[in-house]
Amino acid sequence: MKLKTILWAALTFAVLLYLIAPIAVLIFSAFDDGKFFRFPPRELSLRWFRAALDSSEYRSALVNSTIIACLASVLSVTFGMMAALGLTRGGLRSRPAIEILLLAPLTLPLVVWAIALIQIYARLGLSGSFWGLLLAHTIIILPLSVRILMATLSNIDPNLEDAARSLGARPMRAFARTTLPLAMPGVLTSAAFGFLISFNDVVVTTFIAGASWMTFPVRMYSQLRGQGVDPITLAIGAMIVALTLVIVALGEARFKWSRRI
Amino acid sequence: MSIWSQPPGSLILDPTPTMENYVRIAGDGYYIRGLLRTLWLSLSTTAIAALLALPLSWWIVLRAGRFRGLMLTLVLIPMVCGALLPTLGLMNLLGPLGVINGTLKSLGLIDRSWKMLGNQTGILIGLVHAFLPLMVLPLVSALDRLPADVESAAMSLGANRRKVWRRVILPLAAPGLIAGSALVFCAALTSFVTPLILGQGKVATFATMAYQQASLVLDWPFASALAVVMLVILALIGAGAWGAQRWAADTP
Numbered sequence: 001m002k003l004k005t006i007l008w009a010a011l012t013f014a015v016l017l018y019l020i021a022p023i024a025v026l027i028f029s030a031f032d033d034g035k036f037f038r039f040p041p042r043e044l045s046l047r048w049f050r051a052a053l054d055s056s057e058y059r060s061a062l063v064n065s066t067i068i069a070c071l072a073s074v075l076s077v078t079f080g081m082m083a084a085l086g087l088t089r090g091g092l093r094s095r096p097a098i099e100i101l102l103l104a105p106l107t108l109p110l111v112v113w114a115i116a117l118i119q120i121y122a123r124l125g126l127s128g129s130f131w132g133l134l135l136a137h138t139i140i141i142l143p144l145s146v147r148i149l150m151a152t153l154s155n156i157d158p159n160l161e162d163a164a165r166s167l168g169a170r171p172m173r174a175f176a177r178t179t180l181p182l183a184m185p186g187v188l189t190s191a192a193f194g195f196l197i198s199f200n201d202v203v204v205t206t207f208i209a210g211a212s213w214m215t216f217p218v219r220m221y222s223q224l225r226g227q228g229v230d231p232i233t234l235a236i237g238a239m240i241v242a243l244t245l246v247i248v249a250l251g252e253a254r255f256k257w258s259r260r261i
Numbered sequence: 262m263s264i265w266s267q268p269p270g271s272l273i274l275d276p277t278p279t280m281e282n283y284v285r286i287a288g289d290g291y292y293i294r295g296l297l298r299t300l301w302l303s304l305s306t307t308a309i310a311a312l313l314a315l316p317l318s319w320w321i322v323l324r325a326g327r328f329r330g331l332m333l334t335l336v337l338i339p340m341v342c343g344a345l346l347p348t349l350g351l352m353n354l355l356g357p358l359g360v361i362n363g364t365l366k367s368l369g370l371i372d373r374s375w376k377m378l379g380n381q382t383g384i385l386i387g388l389v390h391a392f393l394p395l396m397v398l399p400l401v402s403a404l405d406r407l408p409a410d411v412e413s414a415a416m417s418l419g420a421n422r423r424k425v426w427r428r429v430i431l432p433l434a435a436p437g438l439i440a441g442s443a444l445v446f447c448a449a450l451t452s453f454v455t456p457l458i459l460g461q462g463k464v465a466t467f468a469t470m471a472y473q474q475a476s477l478v479l480d481w482p483f484a485s486a487l488a489v490v491m492l493v494i495l496a497l498i499g500a501g502a503w504g505a506q507r508w509a510a511d512t513p
Contacts, residue, residue, distance in 0.1 A: 008320065021350075022339075203453070248337055252330050
């Protein structure tokens with residue numbers, strides 16, 4: 001009985017270790033001094049972090065990724081909020097149909113979607129452009145935003161907004177002063193998730209990104225396929241992972257993310 | 262567009278409907294073998310993920326207590342880091358000079374590197390890692406609905422541990438297990454970044470073939486046909502999972 005409990009615990013921690021090991025190795029190997037990572041390491045240094053900050057090529061890819069991820073997450077939260085409001089409050093008769101249509105892309109695999117998208121973009125002349133990327137990223141994260149925001153709104157009493165309006169507030173103001181502050185945890189969760197997914201997306205972006213608007217994951221991916229692991233990408237990857245971990249840890253501590261998705 | 266065709270050596274599409282692309286998939290052993298290999302990999306990924314996720318989710322729900330949030334955060338990590346960064350870490354973990362081989366060598370357990378990249382072992386490890394959260398999260402929400410003392414209640418009625426698992430916990434976890442399996446299978450079937458990088462281009466799966474056709478060969482109609490085949494498989498899996506859910510709900 002006692003032994004069994006210990007075995008269970010050991011098994012659980014082995015699985016957790018398996019989940020975090022690649023991330024831990026990624027961060028650790030960024031500190032390795034050599035051109036090729038080897039274990040046990042010979043010497044540790046910050047050399048590749050310095051090289052990463054100096055490389056203008058990677059800097060521009062990182063800036064591109066950040067711009068697109070920020071805009072895409074703002075757009076998807078805005079449209080997602082409109083959709084969620086309409087669906088939870090609007091009293092639409094077509095609600096189930098619209099809901100299915102909005103949430104369906106969550107189950108559609110990204111590769112299949114990307115293969116369709118390059119063909120559509122080629123006809124519209126959007127391939128490789130900034131707008132094409134932004135549109136694609138917004139669409140990838142929109143279903144997730146709608147889902148998180150709908151769950152949030154369904155827990156907020158719509159009578160509060162009516163009460164504000166009966167006291168003379170205009171519709172926009174009533175929404176901004178009652179529902180929006182209450183929905184803020186959901187809004188922030190959906191914005192942060194949208195940002196992370198867009199920032200780290202490689203599947204759709206490799207299909208549609210061009211040379212002029214290259215995001216960081218795509219640059220790294222073509223590097224990996226061509227020349228193998230570059231220590232500079234390891235350093236940048238380690239920084240991105242560290243940032244992601246901080247965001248997720250804060251989100252879980254503050255808003256219980258694991259229950260919202 | 263999968264029923265269009267592209268004359269060899271040209272990028273102009275011929276919009277006359279044709280089944281040529283599907284005939285090519287069915288007739289060419291390369292694609293059939295790739296499809297079977299992909300199905301096998303996805304099936305193994307699902308089975309291993311289920312085996313690993315069950316104890317983990319059970320522990321998170323019933324034993325973790327204060328650490329529940331922390332553990333769920335750890336589970337979420339592979340999901341939010343995207344496909345690429347964990348794969349990069351896995352390359353350094355599994356490579357010939359990587360952590361596992363390095364440790365085993367310095368302990369004197371092996372003298373030649375154990376090859377884990379460029380074959381199905383590496384891909385399997387990567388796929389399970391990437392999609393384990395898709396199995397854990399539905400399982401946790403299914404197990405959450407269990408009353409906290411269900412285990413002791415069943416045992417006080419005279420059931421032993423194995424019986425509790427078989428008669429109480431597994432049936433109650435079944436909806437989560439079915440949903441998780443369907444999600445993991447579909448994700449593994451259509452993933453192409455992990456097989457391409459951990460397989461180092463030596464193991465072709467169905468999704469990497471579609472990627473090559475769409476991005477490198479630029480034969481879009483053929484890539485679309487490959488994508489449609491994947492969609493059909495996914496639809497079958499979806500229908501199967503729905504049927505299994507109904508069956509699990511009907512069986513007491």
